Structure formats: C-alpha cells, structure tokens
Amino acid sequence: MPCQHDQSLALLQFKKTFSIRSNASPWDFPYPKPYPKTGSWKEDTDCCWWDGVTCDIETGPITFQGSRLSSLVYLDLSNNLLHGRIPSSILKLVNLSVLILSSNKLIREVSSAVCELNSLEILDLSNNSLNGFMPQCLGNFSNNLSVLHLGMNKFHGTILETFSIGSNLRYLNFNGNQLQGRIPPSISNCINLEILDLGNNNIDDTFPHFLETLSKLQILILKSNRFHGLVKGTSANYSFSKLRIFDLSNNTFSGALPAEYFNNFKAMMIFDLNMKYMGAPNYSSYDYSVSLTLKGLEIELVKIQTLLTSIDLSGNKFTGEIPQSIGKLKSLKLLNLSHNQLTGNIQPSLGNLSNLESLDLSSNLLVGRIPMQLTYLTFLEVFRISHNQLEGLYPKESSSTHLITLHMKGIWDCVDFR
Known part of the structure; x- marks a missing residue:
C-alpha cells in the first residue's frame, strides 16, 4: 500500500x-x-x-x-544533539504512548503540560540538563505509565509525593539529580514496581522500610545519598523476596547488617538459568538501565540481565559481625561490605556462595584467619580483604582459576603468598 x-x-x-x-x-x-x-x-x-x-x-x-503528527504514538529522539527546552509541539502529541528524549542537551524546566499526555506508557528524559522541580503531576497523571526515567539531570527539590493507588509504574529512575528531603510513602502505592533507583542525590532520610510491601521489587538502589540510622528488616517472608540488587553504598547507615533481610532474599538463593534482560513489557526494544559499581568500576548497565545479583553496603557505618545468613544467598555474584566497622571473623558460610565473582571486605575491623571455605569460590575474580586485622596466609588450596584482583595489604604473617 x-x-x-x-x-x-x-x-x-x-x-x-x-x-x-x-x-x-x-x-x-x-x-x-x-x-x-x-x-x-x-x-x-x-x-x-x-x-x-x-x-x-x-x-x-x-x-x-x-x-x-496527531496520531503519532511512538517518538524516540534519543542520542542526538537536541538543545534548548522541550518543544511545546511535542507536548501536544496527545496520542503518544512512548516519548524518549534521553541523551540530548535539553535544558530548563519540564512543563506540567507533559501530564496532558495521559496515554504515555514510557517517559524517558534522562541524560540531559533539565532542572527545576519535577512536575508533581508526574506521579499520578496516567495509570498507563510503566516507565519514568528522569535520571542524570539537574532536578532539585523533593521527590514526587503524588504516586497514586492503581499506579502501573514498573521502572522508576531518578538517579543522578540533586533531590533532597525524604522518600515519600506514596511510592508504596506502586505495587508493580520492579526497579527503584534513587542513587546519587541528596536525600536525607532513614531507611524506607515501607518499601518491603513492594512484592515485585527486584532492584533497589539508594547509594550515595545522606541516608542514616538502622536498616533493621522484619521477619515477614514477603520482605524483598524478589530482590536481586540491593545497593545502599556510600551513606551513613549504622548498626548491625540486616540479617533479617538476608533471610528473605529468596531470589538470591536460587539459580535462574534463563538469561533475560529487564525491559518494558509492551516494548521489547526498550531496556531498563541502572548505575552500579561492579568489581570496583562505576558503570551504567544499559541492559540488566536477570542473572545479575548484587549486595553493596560499602561506605557506611555498619558494626558487628557478618551475619551467617549471607551464606544462604547462593546465586549472589557481587558482595561488597567494605569501608564499614565490621568486627569478628570472616564467616565460613561465605564459602557457600558458589556463584560469587567479587568479594570486598576491605577496610573493616575483621580479625582471625581467612577461612579455608573461601577456597571453594571457583568463580571468584576479585577478592579484597586489605586494611583489616587479619592474620595468616591466603589458603594455597584455592580452586579459583578466575582470580584477577587480590588485595591483602595489612595481613599479619602474609609474606609467602605467590
């Protein structure tokens, strides 16, 4: 035709x-x-x-x-050199289901007129220089919206407080802005939420325990903010049972590590052999992305494999011993507990983490010897235990053939390692 x-x-x-x-x-x-x-x-x-x-x-x-183009439903102008404000003509395309303007050079505030696009399912304005306050109407203007990505901009003020009951949001990313204040409890209305990334802001709050009710949540990233206080989980079996990435790094959380949560991380206890990428349900071409520190490198994952499992609690003020319950998380690939004030011995149960590729326990107050059980970690590539009060040699019986990075500075009697 x-x-x-x-x-x-x-x-x-x-x-x-x-x-x-x-x-x-x-x-x-x-x-x-x-x-x-x-x-x-x-x-x-x-x-x-x-x-x-x-x-x-x-x-x-x-x-x-x-x-x-009044009938246009899908508009993707990402990765160009578009500059200036978001054109008002785009905000009149009332039939749009997808609007992607990411990775351009857009500036100034986002007009509340964007909320008149009530057919939107995906709104991605990430990686620009947009500033001002986020329009509060973005929290409840459309029950169709499943993706809201405003990360890597210059938004300030508080997080949207208007998330309504019946929200279909699955992916919410405000990473890399200048947001302040607290996390609003209304986020718990987003019962379909799978990814919440609020990292790299100025949020000053305690741990948002009300997020435990989000039974579909798979990724929670709160790193590099001003969070403080205890992270004490509940004994409820539903708490974060589908969580696969848990990143609270570079805050000032204190107290014991949340052993109750480790007991509830069911998705980290089983091996999922189906390699898939997380993305918008109705648009296979749109993949979710998050910013993570993987094996010491800060990277943006433009695609997220469902196989990836990670816990990063580094750069806080956690005290006490490493919980034995971490040893249950057999599908865990990345574990970073560095730069805290953890004491006691390294738990032998860490040897049960047979899928582990990176283990960082450096810059704590750990004592004793390195457990022989850690030699069972055959996929381990990065192992950091420097700046503790450990003693003895790394067991020569290590069966890892993938070990690339080994940091052991400051271990007593460690003189013959080759």
Missing part, C-alpha cells in the same frame, strides 16, 4: 521542525556517529520507503493537523 500524499506532507513538516549539523564532532555522540535518516525524506517519493519509516495498514494513516 503506497504512502498517501497527506502522510508524506505530515512527515515533511515534522522534518522542518529540526536541523541536522553536518559538522558535528564525533565526540558529541555516545555511540558511533549516526547518519541523517531524514536524508531520504523527499517530496514525490513513497514515504513507506523512507529510512526510519514503517507503514502498517493495521495502525491507520498518519494525519496532518495544524503542523502536528
């Missing part, structure tokens, strides 16, 4: 709303420099053959009304 004239006209009008810099530096692009897809958009040619355009007889025609 050939493209109709009014459809071509609508797309050509859309093309006129932006410009393409032919002299853009390759350093402006996070990926290999793209070519201008709209170069093939020309008059008197069939728009169904234009680059980036797909014609589908089932979804109906593109219509032209007042210089708007």
Whole structure:
C-alpha cells in the first residue's frame, strides 16, 4: 500500500521542525556517529520507503493537523544533539504512548503540560540538563505509565509525593539529580514496581522500610545519598523476596547488617538459568538501565540481565559481625561490605556462595584467619580483604582459576603468598 500524499506532507513538516549539523564532532555522540535518516525524506517519493519509516495498514494513516503528527504514538529522539527546552509541539502529541528524549542537551524546566499526555506508557528524559522541580503531576497523571526515567539531570527539590493507588509504574529512575528531603510513602502505592533507583542525590532520610510491601521489587538502589540510622528488616517472608540488587553504598547507615533481610532474599538463593534482560513489557526494544559499581568500576548497565545479583553496603557505618545468613544467598555474584566497622571473623558460610565473582571486605575491623571455605569460590575474580586485622596466609588450596584482583595489604604473617 503506497504512502498517501497527506502522510508524506505530515512527515515533511515534522522534518522542518529540526536541523541536522553536518559538522558535528564525533565526540558529541555516545555511540558511533549516526547518519541523517531524514536524508531520504523527499517530496514525490513513497514515504513507506523512507529510512526510519514503517507503514502498517493495521495502525491507520498518519494525519496532518495544524503542523502536528496527531496520531503519532511512538517518538524516540534519543542520542542526538537536541538543545534548548522541550518543544511545546511535542507536548501536544496527545496520542503518544512512548516519548524518549534521553541523551540530548535539553535544558530548563519540564512543563506540567507533559501530564496532558495521559496515554504515555514510557517517559524517558534522562541524560540531559533539565532542572527545576519535577512536575508533581508526574506521579499520578496516567495509570498507563510503566516507565519514568528522569535520571542524570539537574532536578532539585523533593521527590514526587503524588504516586497514586492503581499506579502501573514498573521502572522508576531518578538517579543522578540533586533531590533532597525524604522518600515519600506514596511510592508504596506502586505495587508493580520492579526497579527503584534513587542513587546519587541528596536525600536525607532513614531507611524506607515501607518499601518491603513492594512484592515485585527486584532492584533497589539508594547509594550515595545522606541516608542514616538502622536498616533493621522484619521477619515477614514477603520482605524483598524478589530482590536481586540491593545497593545502599556510600551513606551513613549504622548498626548491625540486616540479617533479617538476608533471610528473605529468596531470589538470591536460587539459580535462574534463563538469561533475560529487564525491559518494558509492551516494548521489547526498550531496556531498563541502572548505575552500579561492579568489581570496583562505576558503570551504567544499559541492559540488566536477570542473572545479575548484587549486595553493596560499602561506605557506611555498619558494626558487628557478618551475619551467617549471607551464606544462604547462593546465586549472589557481587558482595561488597567494605569501608564499614565490621568486627569478628570472616564467616565460613561465605564459602557457600558458589556463584560469587567479587568479594570486598576491605577496610573493616575483621580479625582471625581467612577461612579455608573461601577456597571453594571457583568463580571468584576479585577478592579484597586489605586494611583489616587479619592474620595468616591466603589458603594455597584455592580452586579459583578466575582470580584477577587480590588485595591483602595489612595481613599479619602474609609474606609467602605467590
């Protein structure tokens, strides 16, 4: 079925709303420099053959009304050099289900007019320089919204307090802003939430225990804020039972490590051999992403494997001994308890973590010898135990053939290790 004239006209009008810099530096692009897809958009040619355009007889025609693509449902302009404010014309595309403007150079505040797009399922404005306050209406303007990604901007003020009952949010990412205040209890209304990333802000609060009720939560990242106080879990079996990534690093949490939570991390106790990536349920091309410290490197995971399991409680003020219950988490790949005030011996039960690839216990007050059971960790690549009060040698019987990084500085009598 050939493209109709009014459809071509609508797309050509859309093309006129932006410009393409032919002299853009390759350093402006996070990926290999793209070519201008709209170069093939020309008059008197069939728009169904234009680059980036797909014609589908089932979804109906593109219509032209007042210089708007009024029937547009999916708009992805990510990884370009768009600058200035978000155009008001985009906020009039009332049929949009997906709006992705990430990784551009957009600035200024986000207009509350975005909340008039009440058909949105995905809103991703991440990796720009947007600032001001987040529009409070974003918390409850659409029960269709499953993805809200405003990370890596310059938003300030408090977190949205308007998350309503019936919310369909599955992915909420405000990482890397300048948000302050506390985590609002209304987030617990987002009963379908799978990922919550509030890392790298200025949130000043105690641990939000009300998040325990989010039975589908798989990833919780609160790192690099001003959280403080105890992290004392409950004995309820439902508490964080599906959690696979738990990152509270670089705060000032204190008291004992949350042994009750370790007992409830059921998803970290079993091996899931089905390698999948986490993404929006109705849009297979949209993958969730988070920022994590993996084996000592700060990286952004642009795709999250369901196989990845991690606990990072480093850089806090936790005291007491390492709970034996951590040894139950047999699918755990990354464990970082460094830079705390932990005492006692290294638990032999850590030898049960047969899937572990990185173990960091450095900069604590641990004593005694390194347990022989740690030699069972055959996949271990990174092992850091420096700056403690340990003694003796690393067991020569280690069966790990993957060990790349071994930090043991400050261990008494450790003189013959090779």
